[in-house]
Amino acid sequence: MARLSRLTTLADGQVLLPGFCDLHLHAPQWAQAGAALDEPLERWLGRYTFPTEARFADLAYADRAHRHLVDATLARGTTSVLYYDTIDRAAAVNLAQVCAERGQRGFVGKVVMDDPDANPDYYRETAEQAIERTERFIGEVRALADEAGRTGHAGASPAAATGATDVDGGGVRGAGAQTAASAPDGRAALDPAPPIVQPVITPRFIPSCTDAALEGLGALAAKYRCFTQSHCSESDWEHATVRERYGRSDTEALDMFGLLTDRTVMHHCVYLSGSDADLFARRGAAVAHCPLSNVYFANAVAPIRRYRGQGVTVGLGTDISGGYDPSVHAMVRLAAIVSRNLASGVDARLGAGERGGVPEALMTLDQAFYLATVGGAEALNIRAGRLEPGYAWDVQLVDVHAPGNDLPVFESDEDPAITFQKIMNLSTPANIRAVWVQGRLAHGSLD
Amino acid sequence: MARLSRLTTLADGQVLLPGFCDLHLHAPQWAQAGAALDEPLERWLGRYTFPTEARFADLAYADRAHRHLVDATLARGTTSVLYYDTIDRAAAVNLAQVCAERGQRGFVGKVVMDDPDANPDYYRETAEQAIERTERFIGEVRALADEAGRTGHAGASPAAATGATDVDGGGVRGAGAQTAASAPDGRAALDPAPPIVQPVITPRFIPSCTDAALEGLGALAAKYRCFTQSHCSESDWEHATVRERYGRSDTEALDMFGLLTDRTVMHHCVYLSGSDADLFARRGAAVAHCPLSNVYFANAVAPIRRYRGQGVTVGLGTDISGGYDPSVHAMVRLAAIVSRNLASGVDARLGAGERGGVPEALMTLDQAFYLATVGGAEALNIRAGRLEPGYAWDVQLVDVHAPGNDLPVFESDEDPAITFQKIMNLSTPANIRAVWVQGRLAHGSLD
Numbered sequence: 055m056a057r058l059s060r061l062t063t064l065a066d067g068q069v070l071l072p073g074f075c076d077l078h079l080h081a082p083q084w085a086q087a088g089a090a091l092d093e094p095l096e097r098w099l100g101r102y103t104f105p106t107e108a109r110f111a112d113l114a115y116a117d118r119a120h121r122h123l124v125d126a127t128l129a130r131g132t133t134s135v136l137y138y139d140t141i142d143r144a145a146a147v148n149l150a151q152v153c154a155e156r157g158q159r160g161f162v163g164k165v166v167m168d169d170p171d172a173n174p175d176y177y178r179e180t181a182e183q184a185i186e187r188t189e190r191f192i193g194e195v196r197a198l199a200d201e202a203g204r205t206g207h208a209g210a211s212p213a214a215a216t217g218a219t220d221v222d223g224g225g226v227r228g229a230g231a232q233t234a235a236s237a238p239d240g241r242a243a244l245d246p247a248p249p250i251v252q253p254v255i256t257p258r259f260i261p262s263c264t265d266a267a268l269e270g271l272g273a274l275a276a277k278y279r280c281f282t283q284s285h286c287s288e289s290d291w292e293h294a295t296v297r298e299r300y301g302r303s304d305t306e307a308l309d310m311f312g313l314l315t316d317r318t319v320m321h322h323c324v325y326l327s328g329s330d331a332d333l334f335a336r337r338g339a340a341v342a343h344c345p346l347s348n349v350y351f352a353n354a355v356a357p358i359r360r361y362r363g364q365g366v367t368v369g370l371g372t373d374i375s376g377g378y379d380p381s382v383h384a385m386v387r388l389a390a391i392v393s394r395n396l397a398s399g400v401d402a403r404l405g406a407g408e409r410g411g412v413p414e415a416l417m418t419l420d421q422a423f424y425l426a427t428v429g430g431a432e433a434l435n436i437r438a439g440r441l442e443p444g445y446a447w448d449v450q451l452v453d454v455h456a457p458g459n460d461l462p463v464f465e466s467d468e469d470p471a472i473t474f475q476k477i478m479n480l481s482t483p484a485n486i487r488a489v490w491v492q493g494r495l496a497h498g499s500l501d
Numbered sequence: 502m503a504r505l506s507r508l509t510t511l512a513d514g515q516v517l518l519p520g521f522c523d524l525h526l527h528a529p530q531w532a533q534a535g536a537a538l539d540e541p542l543e544r545w546l547g548r549y550t551f552p553t554e555a556r557f558a559d560l561a562y563a564d565r566a567h568r569h570l571v572d573a574t575l576a577r578g579t580t581s582v583l584y585y586d587t588i589d590r591a592a593a594v595n596l597a598q599v600c601a602e603r604g605q606r607g608f609v610g611k612v613v614m615d616d617p618d619a620n621p622d623y624y625r626e627t628a629e630q631a632i633e634r635t636e637r638f639i640g641e642v643r644a645l646a647d648e649a650g651r652t653g654h655a656g657a658s659p660a661a662a663t664g665a666t667d668v669d670g671g672g673v674r675g676a677g678a679q680t681a682a683s684a685p686d687g688r689a690a691l692d693p694a695p696p697i698v699q700p701v702i703t704p705r706f707i708p709s710c711t712d713a714a715l716e717g718l719g720a721l722a723a724k725y726r727c728f729t730q731s732h733c734s735e736s737d738w739e740h741a742t743v744r745e746r747y748g749r750s751d752t753e754a755l756d757m758f759g760l761l762t763d764r765t766v767m768h769h770c771v772y773l774s775g776s777d778a779d780l781f782a783r784r785g786a787a788v789a790h791c792p793l794s795n796v797y798f799a800n801a802v803a804p805i806r807r808y809r810g811q812g813v814t815v816g817l818g819t820d821i822s823g824g825y826d827p828s829v830h831a832m833v834r835l836a837a838i839v840s841r842n843l844a845s846g847v848d849a850r851l852g853a854g855e856r857g858g859v860p861e862a863l864m865t866l867d868q869a870f871y872l873a874t875v876g877g878a879e880a881l882n883i884r885a886g887r888l889e890p891g892y893a894w895d896v897q898l899v900d901v902h903a904p905g906n907d908l909p910v911f912e913s914d915e916d917p918a919i920t921f922q923k924i925m926n927l928s929t930p931a932n933i934r935a936v937w938v939q940g941r942l943a944h945g946s947l948d
Contacts, residue, residue, distance in 0.1 A: 084909050088926035089919040091837075092865045119911065126907040290853040324849050349841045354849035354856060378834075378926040387825075390538075391835075394796045395842045401857055402771050402801035406737040409801060410848055410857055418539045458905060458931065460573040462531050464566065472536040479535035479825040482929050484905065 062500060066466050067455040069477070072439045073133025073448035073489060074382035075430025077342035078283075078321045078371025080138040081149050082107045082116070084123040088378040091350050095289070098351075100174070103375075107165075108177040110145040120152040123380070127158065128497040129483045130381040131450035133490075134159035134434055136283060136319055136342070136371070138256055141165045141179055143187045143194075150195045150251040154202040157496035159248070159448070161281055161434060163256025164191045168267045184263075185270035192253040192278050199249035242316045242338065246437035246446050247492065252281060259285035260307060261295045272312030281317045281434075283342075284308060287330070288322035290353045305330035314339045319433050321371060324348060324356040328364070335365035340433030343368050343425065345388040346377030355396040358389070358425070359415055369430030370422070382430075386422040386478055393417035419478055447493040451500075452477055452485050459484040509947060513913050514902040516924070519886045520580025520895035520936060521829035522877025524789035525730075525768045525818025527585040528596050529554045529563070531570040535825040538797050542736070545798075547621070550822075554612075555624040557592040567599040570827070574605065575944040576930045577828040578897035580937075581606035581881055583730060583766055583789070583818070585703055588612045588626055590634045590641075597642045597698040601649040604943035606695070606895070608728055608881060610703025611638045615714045631710075632717035639700040639725050646696035689763045689785065693884035693893050694939065699728060706732035707754060708742045719759030728764045728881075730789075731755060734777070735769035737800050752777035761786045766880050768818060771795060771803040775811070782812035787880030790815055790872065792835040793824030802843040805836070805872070806862055816877030817869070829877075833869040833925055840864035866925055894940040898947075899924055899932050906931040 064070070083106060090102045110116040127135055135153075137160060139146035146164035153160025166184040167173045179187070255271050257263045263271075275282045287293045287304040296304040305326060308314045316338030323341045326334070334341065343358050358368055370385040371377075379385070397416035399409030431439030431448075438446040454463045454473065461480050463473055477485070488498035511517070530553060537549045557563040574582055582600075586593035586609060593611035600607025613631040614620045626634070702718050704710045710718075722729045734740045734751040743751040752773060755761045763785030770788045773781070781788065790805050805815055817832040818824075826832070844863035846856030878886030878895075885895040901910045901920060908927050910920055924932070936944035 085911055086919070087909050088923035090922065091926070092867075115911075119909075122907065122909060122911075126909075129907065346838070349838050353845045353853060353858075355842065355847040357849060388838075391793070391796050391838075392842065392847075395802065395839065396847045398800045399857075400802040400839075400843045400847055401859060402804060404857075406800060410846075410851075411800075412848060420539075460569065460576065460930075462534050462566075462569060462573075464532055464562075464569075472533070475537065476535035479538070482931075483907075484929075484931070 065453070065455075067463060068451060068453045068487070069473075070441060071131070071450050071452055072427040072441060073450050073491065074131050074426045075134040075136075075369050075434060075439065076127060076132045076372050076382050077136045077319050077340070077369040077430055077433055078344050078373045079127070079135050079380075080374055080376075081120060081123055082110045082140050082145075083375035084126075084380070085109075085119050087375040087380065089375070091378060095291070095351055104174055104177045107140040110140045111142045113144055113148060116142075116145040116148050117152070120149045121156070124152050124156045124158050125497075126380050128156060128489050129486060130383060131452075131486045131489055132158070132382050133448040133450070133496070134161070134430065134436065134438070136161040136254065136434065138163050138165050138258075138283070141167060141177065143191050146191060147194050147198070150198050150253070154198055154251050157250070157491050157494050159434075159436070159491055160251045161254050162195060162251060163254035163283055164188055165256050165258050166267055166271060167258040167262040169262055169264050172262045181264050181266035181270060184267045185274065188255060188271060189274055192274065192280060195251055195253035196249075199251050202250045242435045244432065244437035245435055246444060248436050250492070254281040254283050255313070256282070257284050257313070259288070259292060260299070260304060261292060268311040268313070275315060276312055279317065281319070282313045282315060283319050283321065284313060286320035286323050287325040288352055289324070293325040303327060303330050305333050309333060309337065317435060319369075321373065322348060322352060322356065323361070324352045324354055326361065331361045331364040331366055334361070338367070340367040340369065342371035342433070343389060344371040344373035344377055345385060345392045346379060347371075347373035349392065351376050355392045355415070357396065357412065357415055358393070359417060367429060367432045368425055369433040370426045381483075382426050383478065383481055386419065386426050389422040389425065390417050390419050419475060423478060447490050449490045450486050451488040451498070452481060453487045454485065456485050456487055461485065512900070514910060515898060515900045515934070516920075517888060518578070518897050518899055519874040519888060520897050520938065521578050521873045522581040522816050522881060522886065523574060523579045523819050523829050524583045524766050524787070524816040524877055524880055525791050525820045526574070526582050526827075527821055528567060528570055529557045529587050529592070530822035531573075531827070532556075532566050534822040534827065536822070538825060542738070542798055551621055551624045554587040557587045558589045560591055560595060563592040563595050564599070567596045568603075571599050571603045571605050572944075573827050575603060575936050576933060577830060578899070578933045578936055579605070579829050580885070580895040580897070580943070581608070581877065581883065583608040583701065583881065585610050585612055585730070588614060588624065590638050593638060594641050594645070597645050597700075601645055601698050604697065604938050604941050606881075606883070606938055607698045608701050609642060609698060610701035610730055611635055612703050612705050613714055613718060614705040614709040616709055616711050619709045628711050628713035628717060631714045632721065635702060635718060636721055639721065639727060642698055642700035643696075646698050649697045689882045691879065691884035692882055693891060695883050697939070701728040701730050702760070703729070704731050704760070706735070706739060707746070707751060708739060715758040715760070722762060723759055726764065728766070729760045729762060730766050730768065731760060733767035733770050734772040735799055736771070740772040750774060750777050752780050756780060756784065764882060766816070768820065769795060769799060769803065770808070771799045771801055773808065778808050778811040778813055781808070785814070787814040787816065789818035789880070790836060791818040791820035791824055792832060792839045793826060794818075794820035796839065798823050802839045802862070804843065804859065804862055805840070806864060814876060814879045815872055816880040817873045828930075829873050830925065830928055833866065833873050836869040836872065837864050837866050866922060870925060894937050896937045897933055898935040898945070899928060900934045901932065903932050903934055908932065
């Protein structure tokens with residue numbers, strides 16, 4: 055890359071892409087990512103996941119793992135992450151601190167799971183504790199965001215607030231000249247300069263919470279206008295459990311508790327009915343599509359294009375460690391892959407016409423990329439995900455000729471559409487040379 | 502890694518795994534890997550693939566692309582590859598030369614496609630040309646293998662022939678004390694020191710060849726006891742086309758032409774009937790399972806565990822560029838992934854019991870790893886794929902703490918089974934520190 059005064063010229067093979075949003079990631083599960091995925095859910099939770107999460111009560115351990123994870127996701131071009139942490143308030147605050155320090159947009163949830171019949175004694179709290187601690191957590195993270203803004207971190211500086219971004223002494227022409235983006239139907243207006251960290255109200259999922267906890271969290275969501283997240287209709291089991299408990303769908307139950315708002319991202323959503331998806335669209339609630347995790351724990355492929363057709367905002371999530379891969383690049387690939395299995399059907403013993411494929415479910419690479427960028431940013435109500443004036447400079451610099459990589463780009467006059475596809479399907483962290491969040495360099499360098 | 506005289510001690514976090522076999526890779530398509538996968542087969546072939554392959558008539562271009570590819574696959578721990586090259590004999594010989602030079606086991610096919618109704622004028626030959634050129638190619642590659650053996654490359658040295666392997670001055674205890682492995686049912690005996698390169702008779706697939714070409718190639722296979730490969734029952738279209746032409750299955754037709762032997766690997770095999778699979782087992786022919794490519798071009802998931810249950814030898818293939826990823830590590834992951842979609846079914850609109858899932862199709866990560874190592878080596882009749890005395894030292898050294906990687910292994914006393922799963926699911930080329938083929942260092946270093 056040559057630099058002339060304030061002008062930076064990209065070298066041959068270097069391209070700028072919007073940073074990716076990861077709408078679902080259990081931060082403590084990074085410590086077990088890749089492991090135990092052949093186990094059924096109950097054993098996976100009880101034998102591996104809950105002990106792994108409980109260990110984050112050790113703040114030194116939590117801090118080490120959080121830093122490793124935030125660095126790993128930034129290195130993969132992920133500029134915004136919607137995190138679950140653990141039920142431990144201090145650990146979750148630590149995650150928010152690490153995000154603010156490293157300059158990654160962190161939407162951080164302190165997990166709530168209080169039902170004594172559904173959770174181990176060593177890893178749960180009471181409904182009262184859950185609500186009180188969540189409220190305290192909201193205050194702490196908002197204070198942290200204010201502090202980060204005052205100390206010059208991204209989010210609250212006047213330059214950032216206009217969408218103008220300072221890239222290593224350069225500037226973006228036209229930035230700041232735009233007015234606020236209009237919001238998608240049912241969603242809150244997009245914010246070109248949100249706080250670097252935000253607290254998220256996070257009941258693990260309905261089956262692990264009592265009504266008292268869910269009611270209390272719904273009240274907090276209204277009181278503080280916070281983001282909410284949970285798992286929704288992830289598997290046959292979860293979907294059926296909620297219906298049995300309330301006589302209504304997971305979506306309807308979450309809505310009943312005030313947890314389905316225009317600041318909501320619900321994870322998985324594999325089994326939404328037509329009216330469930332309509333309710334998402336009306337409320338302005340978004341869906342985190344987790345194609346890899348669903349392979350292991352959902353029993354079917356989420357019909358994302360159907361939801362999109364009904365006006366639902368959808369982004370992508372890694373769901374570490376229900377999915378093993380921390381890369382949203384990988385999720386783009388996998389969203390296309392699983393959509394193809396859904397489109398064609400899978401059982402070769404049946405004739406092509408009897409295989410039960412859903413051709414209209416097929417998702418192209420471009421469509422999956424849209425979910426990782428525009429879809430994810432809209433789900434988080436941030437004006438990012440596009441390289442356009444007025445949008446936050448949440449950007450990854452991809453270099454097809456970076457050292458330590460071997461992308462097969464043999465000619466400098468290759469069709470850019472082909473190079474884009476090669477990048478999306480074949481790039482590794484080595485290809486991602488630099489990552490900015492709100493105009494601030496958060497990974498790599500320009501050199 | 503500390504080294505004391507002839508003893509090499511692995512550092513904490515370093516593990517040895519068998520090298521991987523890639524049973525299906527179109528070498529020239531590396532130039533377009535990752536691109537155009539949203540296109541239907543006909544456009545993908547006509548607009549992208551045939552022009553890409555035809556370009557390899559330019560030997561300088563071919564040489565550059567071949568070197569890039571062989572290095573890229575070695576860097577991912579792939580020690581043996583069964584290649585398609587192009588119809589150009591000289592280009593295919595070049596690929597064998599590059600393999601011999603770099604020290605990767607290359608099973609190389611000069612592609613045959615001669616039907617004027619099925620192939621473009623600029624990229625086909627006559628049946629006579631195909632047979633004559635294939636025969637010449639067999640001689641050239643065998644001469645190359647002899648030459649490589651004489652100049653000290655892996656394959657024909659006395660030390661290698663006993664299975665004893667010389668690892669950077671060290672040695673393997675017990676190596677050479679074993680007798681030749683007994684072959685799996687129906688297969689040829691496994692060779693602990695095969696030639697570094699071998700010619701492979703390679704009709705592209707039945708729909709692109711005339712009967713005259715197929716008959717001639719079958720005769721060459723018998724005459725030279727060569728490996729044969731082709732695509733078999735890959736898609737609904739291919740499967741139906743062959744049945745329409747011969748009134749028999751693809752498997753039966755290939756057998757009729759003498760192309761289904763104990764030195765055969767057939768690619769994809771998504772639609773084998775029970776009797777087709779039995780015929781594979783009886784002939785000792787192997788299947789290359791290509792889980793990623795099948796997502797794009799096969800219309801269903803290959804029921805690999807059913808074939809294994811019938812005694813068929815199965816390994817994994819990347820099928821560059823019907824699949825985009827040159828890593829067999831990635832194929833291990835994807836074999837597990839697509840097996841899960843087959844096991845559960847995919848359409849969430851249907852009840853769990855009506856989704857048409859095939860639970861017995863589920864493949865664990867360990868089972869997929871077996872295919873990448875033991876299965877692949879048996880398919881190629883090489884005594885490798887296991888870290889045992891008497892087996893060729895085809896090995897990859899994986900380092901969970903290698904620079905430029907961020908595998909989440911936080912503790913040195915982690916359960917090795919967990920670390921293994923993390924490696925299989927999360928490693929990148931950065932983790933692969935060294936690769937040996939037949940005891941010769943072919944990638945990386947011990948330092």
